[in-house]
Amino acid sequence: MPPATAPDMRSQMRQNDHSSDASARRKSPGQQSPAQAEGIASGEMTTVSLKVNGTEHTVTLDNRTTLLDALREKLQLTGPKKGCDHGQCGACTVSVNGKRINSCLSLAVMHEDDEVTTIEGIGTADDLDPMQQAFIDHDGFQCGYCTPGQICSAKAVLEEIRAGSPSHVTEDLTARIEVTEAEIRERMSGNICRCGAYANILAAITEVAEERA
Amino acid sequence: MKFEEPTSDNLFDRAMVIGKATPRIDGPLKVSGQAPYAYERHDVVEDQLVGYPLGATIGRGRITAMDTEAARNAPGVAAVVTTLDIDPLEISSFNNARLFGGNEVRHYHQAIAVVVAETLEQARHAAEMIDVTYEEEEGNFDLEKAWQNGLGTDEADAETGNVDEAFASAEVTLDETYRTPDQSHAMMEPHSSIADWSDGENMTVWTSSQMIAWARKSLAETFDIDEDRIRVESPFVGGGFGAKLFLRSDAVLAALGSRAAQRPVKLTLPRPFIFNNATHRSATIQRIRLAAGQDGRLTAIEHEAAAHEFEGGGNEENPTNLTKLFYAGANRRVKHHDVVLDLPESSSMRAPGEASGLMAFEIAMDEMAEKLGMDPVEFRILNDTQVDPMNPDVPFSDRNFVDCLKVGAERFGWSDRNRKPGDTRDGLWMVGHGMAGAYRGAPTLTSGARVRLERGHLTVETDMTDIGTGSYTILAQTGAEMLGLPLEQVTVKLGDSRFPASSGSGGQFGAASSTAGVYAACVALREEIARRLETDDVRFEDGNVIAGNKAIPLEEISADAEITAEDTMEFGDFQDDLEIGTFAAHFVEVGVHAATAEVRVRRMLAVCDAGRILNPVTARSQVIGGMTMALGAALSEQLAVDKPRGYFVNHDLAGYEVAVHADVPDQEVIFLDTLDPAISPLKAKGVGELGICGVAAAIANATYNATGIRVRDYPITLDKMLDRLPETF
Numbered sequence: 001m002p003p004a005t006a007p008d009m010r011s012q013m014r015q016n017d018h019s020s021d022a023s024a025r026r027k028s029p030g031q032q033s034p035a036q037a038e039g040i041a042s043g044e045m046t047t048v049s050l051k052v053n054g055t056e057h058t059v060t061l062d063n064r065t066t067l068l069d070a071l072r073e074k075l076q077l078t079g080p081k082k083g084c085d086h087g088q089c090g091a092c093t094v095s096v097n098g099k100r101i102n103s104c105l106s107l108a109v110m111h112e113d114d115e116v117t118t119i120e121g122i123g124t125a126d127d128l129d130p131m132q133q134a135f136i137d138h139d140g141f142q143c144g145y146c147t148p149g150q151i152c153s154a155k156a157v158l159e160e161i162r163a164g165s166p167s168h169v170t171e172d173l174t175a176r177i178e179v180t181e182a183e184i185r186e187r188m189s190g191n192i193c194r195c196g197a198y199a200n201i202l203a204a205i206t207e208v209a210e211e212r213a
Numbered sequence: 214m215k216f217e218e219p220t221s222d223n224l225f226d227r228a229m230v231i232g233k234a235t236p237r238i239d240g241p242l243k244v245s246g247q248a249p250y251a252y253e254r255h256d257v258v259e260d261q262l263v264g265y266p267l268g269a270t271i272g273r274g275r276i277t278a279m280d281t282e283a284a285r286n287a288p289g290v291a292a293v294v295t296t297l298d299i300d301p302l303e304i305s306s307f308n309n310a311r312l313f314g315g316n317e318v319r320h321y322h323q324a325i326a327v328v329v330a331e332t333l334e335q336a337r338h339a340a341e342m343i344d345v346t347y348e349e350e351e352g353n354f355d356l357e358k359a360w361q362n363g364l365g366t367d368e369a370d371a372e373t374g375n376v377d378e379a380f381a382s383a384e385v386t387l388d389e390t391y392r393t394p395d396q397s398h399a400m401m402e403p404h405s406s407i408a409d410w411s412d413g414e415n416m417t418v419w420t421s422s423q424m425i426a427w428a429r430k431s432l433a434e435t436f437d438i439d440e441d442r443i444r445v446e447s448p449f450v451g452g453g454f455g456a457k458l459f460l461r462s463d464a465v466l467a468a469l470g471s472r473a474a475q476r477p478v479k480l481t482l483p484r485p486f487i488f489n490n491a492t493h494r495s496a497t498i499q500r501i502r503l504a505a506g507q508d509g510r511l512t513a514i515e516h517e518a519a520a521h522e523f524e525g526g527g528n529e530e531n532p533t534n535l536t537k538l539f540y541a542g543a544n545r546r547v548k549h550h551d552v553v554l555d556l557p558e559s560s561s562m563r564a565p566g567e568a569s570g571l572m573a574f575e576i577a578m579d580e581m582a583e584k585l586g587m588d589p590v591e592f593r594i595l596n597d598t599q600v601d602p603m604n605p606d607v608p609f610s611d612r613n614f615v616d617c618l619k620v621g622a623e624r625f626g627w628s629d630r631n632r633k634p635g636d637t638r639d640g641l642w643m644v645g646h647g648m649a650g651a652y653r654g655a656p657t658l659t660s661g662a663r664v665r666l667e668r669g670h671l672t673v674e675t676d677m678t679d680i681g682t683g684s685y686t687i688l689a690q691t692g693a694e695m696l697g698l699p700l701e702q703v704t705v706k707l708g709d710s711r712f713p714a715s716s717g718s719g720g721q722f723g724a725a726s727s728t729a730g731v732y733a734a735c736v737a738l739r740e741e742i743a744r745r746l747e748t749d750d751v752r753f754e755d756g757n758v759i760a761g762n763k764a765i766p767l768e769e770i771s772a773d774a775e776i777t778a779e780d781t782m783e784f785g786d787f788q789d790d791l792e793i794g795t796f797a798a799h800f801v802e803v804g805v806h807a808a809t810a811e812v813r814v815r816r817m818l819a820v821c822d823a824g825r826i827l828n829p830v831t832a833r834s835q836v837i838g839g840m841t842m843a844l845g846a847a848l849s850e851q852l853a854v855d856k857p858r859g860y861f862v863n864h865d866l867a868g869y870e871v872a873v874h875a876d877v878p879d880q881e882v883i884f885l886d887t888l889d890p891a892i893s894p895l896k897a898k899g900v901g902e903l904g905i906c907g908v909a910a911a912i913a914n915a916t917y918n919a920t921g922i923r924v925r926d927y928p929i930t931l932d933k934m935l936d937r938l939p940e941t942f
Contacts, residue, residue: 064334073333078253079246081451083401084484088866091401118246125241136240139834142681144243145401145451151244188874192866194401194452195681196841197834198877 046109052077053121063109067101068092070108071118079119079148083192090191093149093156094118100156102190119148122155130211131155134204142195150191154205157187158212179209214733217785219610219890225825226888230693230700231895234829238700239449239685248449251421252405252481257446258417261407262291264329264470264480265336266462267343268322268490272859273352273555276316276325280344284328287342289335292473295326295343299469305431307459309527310558312435313469318347320523320557321860322489327466329474352555354859359552360498360519367548371537373603374544379513383504387581391501391573392926393532395852395861396494397487398562399871402451404491405481408467412475417444420464422708423453424717425676429710431460436468447708450680450718454842455561457680458719461491488864492560493852495520495530497569501577504544509587511542511596516574519550523558526551530559532570538792539574539652541598555859561719563842564902567653568909572846572927575649575910580923589914590622590798593650601792610791610891613822614650617798620883621648621820625800634921635939642804642813643939645919651797651907655823655889655898656722657788660730661713661781664692664738669756669768671696672704673734677715677727679707681838682901683831684718684727690828691728691895695735696767697753713779721795721899724827729782729893737778742770782893791891795823795903799840799911805919810931810938812848812916817880819904824889825897832900837880839904845872847909851928 047060052075059074068085071077071094080103083091087105094103095117103116123129131151134140141147160167161177169186170177177183184205185198193201225231242248255261269276279295301315311317313324326343330336353359380386406420416438422428425445433440450457463482470478482490497520504513516536522528533547562568582589597615601607622628630646631637637644662675673692679685689703696703706712713734716726743751748760757764770776800818805811817840826832849870852861863869888896909927917923922937 062332062334064338065332069333072253076255077246078249081246081250081402082252082481083403084866086484086865086867088484089401119244120246123245125245125247128241128244132241132244135244136236139237139830141240141243142683142831142834142838143401143450143452144239144248144681145250147243148246185874185877190873192401192871192873194399194454194842194871195834196838196872196877198841198872198874199837199880200834201874 048109048112050111051115053117061108063107065108066104067106067108067111068103071103077118077120081145081149083146090153091146091149093152093191095152095156100153119151122151131204131208134207138200138204138207139197140201140204141197146191146193150193150201153188153191157184157205158209160187181206214736214780215783215785216729216893218787220894220896221890223894225694225895228694230690231827232825235686235690235700236830237683237686238689239679250402250405250449250451251407251419251447252479254407254419257407257419258409258477261477261479262329262331262474263333263336264327264467264478265333265340266324266466266480266482266486267326267340268486269318269325271318271347271349272321272354274318274347274349276318276345277348278346279326283342284339287335287339289331290328290339291331291476292329292470293326294469294473302435302465303437305434305460307427307431309523309525312460312462312465320489320555322486324462324466324490327470327480329470329478352859354554354556354854354856356496356498356519356521356552356554363519363550363552364500364517367550369546369548370533371603372546376513376515376544376546379544380502380504383512384507385505385584387503387577387584389501389577389580389925391499391576393497393569393572394927395496395854396562396846396850397852397869398454398456399866399869400452400454400456403482403484403487404457404461404463406464406467407477407479408464408471409477410468410471411477413472415442416468418464418468419446421450421457422447423450423457423678423680423719425678425708425710426714427458427717428460432464435460435465445710447678450678453680453718454563455565455719456491458561485865488852488861488869489557492558494562494565494569495522495528495559497530497532499532499573501573503577503581505581505585509585509592509595511540513544514540514542515546517548519552521552521554521556521559524553528559529561529565530569531566532573534566535570535652536574537603538601540596541602542596545603556854563839563905564653567902567906571649571651571907572909575907576913576925579647579914589648590618590627594618607790607792610793611824611887611889612794612796613885613887614796616885617796617820617822618650620885621798621800621818624883625818627800631918634918639804641807643807643919645803645805645915645917647911647913647915647918648798648800649907649911649914651799651903653721653795653903653906655725655793655795655892656720657726657784657893658716658722659781659783660716660726661779662715662730662734663713663777663779664734665775665777666738666767666771667775668772669766670702670704671698672706673731674706674712675715675727675730676710676712677707677723678718680718682718682723682835683828684723686831687724687728687827688731691731692735695732695739695753698756698767713781721902724899725893725897728827728895728897732894733780733782734778737780738776741776741778788891793889793892795821795898795900797821797903797907799908801911801915803912803915803919805916807938810934812929814844814878814912816878820883820885821900821903822885822887823898823900823903824887824892825895826884827895827897829884832884833882835901836882836904839901840880840908841872841877843905843908844876844912845870847912847927847929849928
């Protein structure tokens with residue numbers, strides 16, 4: 001099997017963290033034929049139900065389909081982006097059951113009944129979320145390709161800080177975590193922006209954090 | 214229209230829209246994920262299949278056999294096209310490495326097959342089933358060896374005065390060698406295309422390209438078909454930095470797959486494929502010699518460099534080009550060796566030549582200032598020139614480098630800098646300050662546009678691209694300014710070969726050229742409106758055309774039928790008699806960890822001289838983007854060459870380390886209030902490449918200032934300093 005189709009252990013663990021019952025509800029992929037076990041055949045299909053941006057979708061897909069490709073190809077959402085397909089760039093960041101993940105590192109069949117929020121569920125061009133508006137106001141992007149992932153991460157970062165989830169730069173693990181520039185930079189570092197809009201992204205997130213404080 | 218002489222006072226000097234901080238007009242589409250990039254265009258053509266590439270796993274040799282039977286029989290597979298199935302495709306005039314066809318392998322991950330299937334999973338799986346037999350050949354992948362052999366050979370590319378005599382008699386001299394590694398553009402959107410060549414006749418390619426007209430011409434040459442039968446669209450480009458200047462294998466494989474499967478095919482290059490299949494910035498090795506009197510005036514400059522290129526050329530990374538122009542000095546010799554290696558094709562990446570050249574040259578200037586006991590800012594001011602030093606009859610059109618240095622030094626607090634290397638501590642961090650100068654040319658290219666006025670709404674159409682640079686917005690601003698319309702009354706349509714050919718995006722020529730093209734089209738539209746009003750005295754203000762004492766709403770003028778005009782701006786030869794450039798000064802503070810030698814950039818300041826700034830919002834973004842890319846170049850970016858096998862080893866975004874959010878500190882950009890009447894009617898030059906120039910050297914100089922350790926081999930990783938750190942921390 002090509003390595004990219006192998007489920008990533010980290011994202012599996014992340015999934016299990018917050019939706020341990022979801023894995024129990026996951027539909028069995030069924031018995032594999034010897035040929036399929038050898039990875040010769042195309043891989044079988046599974047029907048999965050996902051709630052994406054508040055709407056139920058039932059899709060039948062190749063078991064090897066990542067959540068990212070399910071969103072991009074099956075549901076034809078253009079928001080989640082494929083920058084590397086290896087969990088190295090963050091362009092595919094979406095929220096699953098309230099937590100951000102790299103959707104390229106997760107197979108769609110692992111998400112039975114999960115609630116997925118993509119940038120399309122955060123706000124539309126005509127009805128922007130405050131974080132989207134802040135990205136425009138501070139020019140937090142250039143080419144725009146990493147932007148949906150940045151915004152999905154940015155919203156999650158503020159939630160993670162509020163929930164008291166520490167990061168590498170959190171100095172006091174017992175105190176309330178403040179929204180500092182260092183915290184935002186650290187937590188946003190899984191989302192690469194090659195155009196280099198980081199300083200503007202920081203300004204956008206800081207503004208939203210201050211408005212909510 | 215032809216721009217034949219420097220412009221005088223014009224409406225842009227009283228601008229209402231141009232030059233004003235303007236949020237991107239394409240912003241709402243981008244932040245909501247609705248801007249359509251190449252691979253996502255589900256709506257443009259039905260029945261799309263998915264293609265997946267296979268790359269060669271040798272650096273040089275021949276393919277003796279390919280067994281595709283299993284792949285062809287795999288579920289969902291509609292077509293398999295291998296490089297043995299077709300004659301070698303033509304190498305277009307914009308390419309050097311052949312993109313497909315034939316049994317010869319000339320570089321690692323050269324595309325050797327495309328599998329087309331109903332789904333990505335099926336195509337990818339089937340591609341893995343293809344069994345390839347190679348006959349491997351020895352290749353030459355070693356720039357260092359070529360440098361050692363070539364140093365001092367060949368004639369100079371340019372020489373003035375008596376360099377050898379000047380060095381022999383100089384009071385202070387410097388002779389050092391610097392190295393910059395191979396680098397990758399690493400734009401976020403991989404090369405991607407949807408191609409419809411189902412009938413084998415007419416081809417439409419929805420792609421991600423900086424240069425629509427070049428892409429079309431390349432496709433025509435590659436497939437030996439008429440350009441008129443090809444349409445190319447690329448309205449949104451997820452970053453390019455030079456990677457998407459030229460046709461790449463994504464479009465070629467998608468087209469071949471489409472012809473074979475007789476259906477549209479979409480294909481994106483997998484990220485690990487891009488680094489060796491596509492292009493990169495060549496590594497360089499540079500020997501720089503400087504000579505000066507005790508007064509600090511440079512008397513001689515010698516710069517000899519080598520970079521590698523693919524057989525046939527294509528490498529633009531000539532680090533010595535800027536050395537001809539940047540500083541004064543009567544005696545000068547520059548020489549560049551383009552060494553042919555069998556590595557993947559090196560090509561243009563953001564500020565080709567200047568980026569690597571300044572990484573080295575601006576360290577040399579820092580070293581020389583220290584030898585002279587001078588402030589490096591003062592040293593540069595002293596050696597400024599207002600003319601081409603090798604052709605003193607050729608003046609710079611508008612050069613304010615000294616102002617950049619002075620304003621920057623003042624703003625940064627340069628007088629309070631750490632003066633003696635290793636002298637300032639902040640806890641475990643050694644703190645250093647460094648600066649560097651920057652120079653990048655400001656070329657222009659012919660650029661056309663069409664404008665349509667309908668019910669008072671202006672639509673601008675040009676094949677110009679927006680690669681994140683802000684083209685949509687500055688072209689809307691230009692149209693609004695010319696017609697006296699609010700920005701909301703202007704729509705900009707880009708990146709379509711059905712529109713007039715533009716400069717495209719690259720070489721920092723896009724903003725200056727494409728706005729001039731829209732200007733030309735708008736002039737034609739204004740003339741057409743004046744003609745209809747039977748007057749030649751018209752003004753355009755507040756949505757009205759004002760003829761004599763009458764104000765007529767543009768909505769009324771164009772109520773019954775749209776008024777269209779089209780024109781192309783050509784740039785006259787007078788520009789050849791001038792040096793038109795952009796300049797900057799960069800100031801940086803770093804901390805270097807006293808125990809680990811980890812370098813952290815603490816603050817960055819850029820002062821830029823680039824003529825009128827069309828949109829301070831997007832211009833600043835381009836500059837901080839360049840500073841960020843340069844930060845990566847200074848501290849982490851390096852494609853590692855496997856010299857026996859001949860490929861870049863770290864070919865993904867985990868191994869090739871670009872700057873991430875945690876690496877980037879506070880960044881400040883100041884634009885000098887300058888105008889360059891020689892560049893275009895808008896008096897505006899590009900900034901996209903200026904932003905990367907000189908920054909890495911400023912970081913290197915600050916690192917030296919912090920530690921007293923001079924690293925001349927980028928990137929400045931901790932292993933290069935660890936054994937030279939101060940004994941105590």
